[in-house]
Amino acid sequence: MTRRLSMAVLLLAFGTTPGAAEEIGDAARGADLFARQCQACHQIGEGAKNRVGPQLNKIFGRRAGSVEGFTYSRSMARMGADGLTWTLETLDAYLANPKALVSGTRMNYRGMPDPEARAALLAYLRDWSDRPQDIPESEPTARKTDPDLAPEVLALKGDPDYGEYLASECRTCHQADGSDQGIPSVTGWPEEDFVIAMHAYKQKLRPHPVMQMMASRLNDEEIAALAAYFATLK
Amino acid sequence: MKLNRRHFLGTGIAASALLTAPTVWGQAKPKVVVIGGGAGGATAARYLAKDSDGAIEVTLVEANPIYTTCFFSNLYLGGFYDFEKLQHGYDKLAGGGVTVINDMATGVDRAARTVTLAGGQVLPYDRLILSPGIDFKDGSVPGWSLDAAEIMPHAYKAGPQTQLLKKQVEEMPEGGVFAMIAPPNPYRCPPGPYERISMVAHILKTKNPTAKIIIADPKEKFSKQALFEDGWNRHYAGMVEWIGPDFGGGKVEVRPEAMEVVIDGEVTKVACCNVIPGQKAGKIAELAGVTDDSGWAPVHPDSMKSKADENVWVLGDSSAQGDMPKSGFSANSQAKVAAMAIRGELTGSKSFPAKYSNTCWSLIAPDDGVKVGASYEPTPEKIASVESFISEVGEDAALRKATYEESLGWYAGITADMFG
Incomplete structure (x- = not known):
């Protein structure tokens, strides 16, 4: 209204x-x-x-x-x-x-x-x-608030040792060998995609509540550290 | 990590001061003994061995050669999960450099830094991790003792007790009453009793639809209450009666021989009774002298180190840490913080700020899963909740199904994380 x-x-x-x-x-x-x-x-x-x-x-x-x-x-x-x-x-x-x-x-x-x-x-x-007349439920047309990441955030080089420790938290659900049994694999991702995805959760663009919570308390360095660590996994 | 350590060894060898630290040097590798091979202990042992690359001697003491997880045992009860899939051996941990001893720890000498086992073996340690789960408080439910558990099972340590309860539920006479005596706070797995009610209701709905379920509960409210009550109304209308403390749910006596439950003076004949007693830290924590009057073992929030002894850690259900629920997920999360802290102390590896998390999934009916979770960080007083979420009443069926499927993924994930 x-x-x-x-x-x-x-x-x-x-x-x-x-x-x-x-x-x-x-x-x-x-x-x-x-x-x-x-x-x-x-x-x-x-x-x-x-x-x-x-x-x-x-x-x-x-x-x-x-x-x-x-x-x-x-x-x-x-x-x-x-x-x-x-x-x-x-x-x-x-x-x-x-x-x-x-x-x-x-x-x-x-x-x-x-x-x-x-x-x-x-x-x-x-x-x-x-164009069709019957779609009142459409979302508003306000211009989106940009989730774009500053180049310096994308360029951050993470500490893989810290990433390894932080990643231990991921492994409670995401299996280290990358198998997907109801929870998606997070191994073998390009580093940048990983960083973007985590920021998308952090900004609540992606919908999953557990991931939003996990991402919300990670700072830029920590996300970079995780990406750096996961990039080292086969 | 490896590099740092090599570097340390290479340059340090000439420094005679370091030679006075016998636990780090020469033949004597530092020793960590872990008591309890569940979500806390198995995870801690595995991470210590894996991340220290053999620099720490890790011994895991667990009474059962095959471990049965308490988490997901309700799903077995409801017919959604095979019992065999709850069971895990320790062969991969042993292959990963952990010495696994299947024996019962019967004593800890904190002054001598040794653990004594039932078989007589004495294990010296530099750091000790206690992760013994729960034990039951004597006299918590009048009329019930462990001796009565064959008649009125607790099924709150998974194994034969869980199988017994399932058998009893399935053999209930037509129209019989299933009673649960719910535990007071704090206890293992806050939504566990209520997920169990859902699973029992699911079985009765299909096999014995005129049967009734009563829950005598000493608590004013319980975990995920709105979600469970909504689910019970939708799936099992008229079957489940919850009796809170206002209606005598806290004034209970059981009579195992007569199969009677007395709630606030009123006697009910029951066909099956699940008594989940009040709980305390696993016995070895008490024997080690690291518990307080509450029955739980206070720990430092930033490391899970015991407040009673700087060489002892307490993980999982046994610990008193603050806001985290007693759950397998919590114990697994705490174990990683503890392993990092211990490695830091014994090998000089880098330590990072503690972060903890938890999520508990519960199944209400087929493909109707819900979850609750939170992230935690240490404050000087306790492990404090930072952010939390919970499923909502009225979510669509697709989301509930996805939540259930996610829980299956979590089980696969955490058991791989614990046992390798």
Whole structure:
């Protein structure tokens, strides 16, 4: 209620039309990006069907891994069950680096590092979430608060000895040999993906409560130490 | 770690002052004796041996050659987990450099720094880790003693007791009453009794749907109460009656021979009675003289070192540390802090600030799992909770199923972490 009200006020104040796309990015550029980078696997728009990837109509506000008739990776299904919902924020994080948000996703896409390009693509996707009349549950279009990590955070070299001790806490659940029996493997991750994933939990972008709690008390050095240690594991 | 140590040896050999430390030098490697091979002791022994690369002689004393985990034993009770899967041997620990002795520790001489075993062996130590779990307080439930455990099992140390309780539940006559005498705080595994009720209810619902369950509880409230009560209403409506202290749940007597339970003067004939008595530290902690009037062993929050003796550590259920629940997860977490601290003292390896954590999963019905957890850090007074979470009432079925599956992953993870 409050949210709707404040949005209405905002729209009046700036005199914009209620087309959400303009507030996110350049939807026309997004359409072009979609055609070049996404269309091989995903359909969107009237009559869109699941192909290699699920159809993307009304993706905003949808629970991850929930398109009927599409078989998701175990990772994506688990993230959906854990509560991951597609919003401007989570989609942006996913597009930036799919495996950092959903480690075992089958989406074989390296990611889109340029925030402006992502904004454009999201504006286009949002258009296909907004266009149908019956989707009042869509998330608000406020620009996301950026989860981007400063280059110096990503560049931190962790102390692997400290990482080894900190990692002992991970091993209560995550098996050292990397086997996945209901709890995902954390070995063999690229160092940077590990750091991004932990910060995503710390900032509560990723939904899992145990991981949010574990990550929340780790500082930048400690996350780097863990990444450094796990990088040494085979 | 290795490098630091080599360096230390290489440069230190000329320094005669160091030669006066006999426990570090020459033939005599420093010795750590660990008593109790559960989540605290097995983990500590494994990490000490693994991380010290043979620089510390680690001996684990555990009475049972095959260990049965108490965690997940409720799932066996409910038919969700095989008994054999609860059982673990120590061969991998032995292969990893831990000397495993299957015997009972019967005494600790803290002045001489020795442990005596039932078989007569005397083990010298530089550091001693006590992780003996729980023992039951005498007279905690009037009418019940360990002698009665064959009739009214406690099933709170996993093994034959757990199998006995399962058999009794399955053989209950149609429409019979299952009673649980719940323990007062503090006790091992706070949600354990209530997960057990869920598992018993699950069996009765399918095999004996007119049976009833009563819980006599001395506590005003219990762990995950809202989640359990919601689950019992959804899955086992009308079957479970919880009698708190306001209704006499704390004024209980049992009569094993007659199979009667007396709650606040009212006698009930029961078909099966699970008595979970009040608890205290495992006996060897008491014999070692590191427990206080509470029956538990106070420890320093930053290391798990006993407050009574600087060469003794107490882990897991037996310790009195502050906010952490008595659980396998907690003991495993504490063991890693202790192993790091002991290694630091004995070999000069780096020590880092203690961090502790815990999560307890409970199963309410098939694919209906919940969890509660927290992270902890030491303060000068105690191990204090920093942040916590708990499952919510009304979560969707997919999340509950994922939580249950996650608990299976946790079991695989922690047992691999304990036993190798």
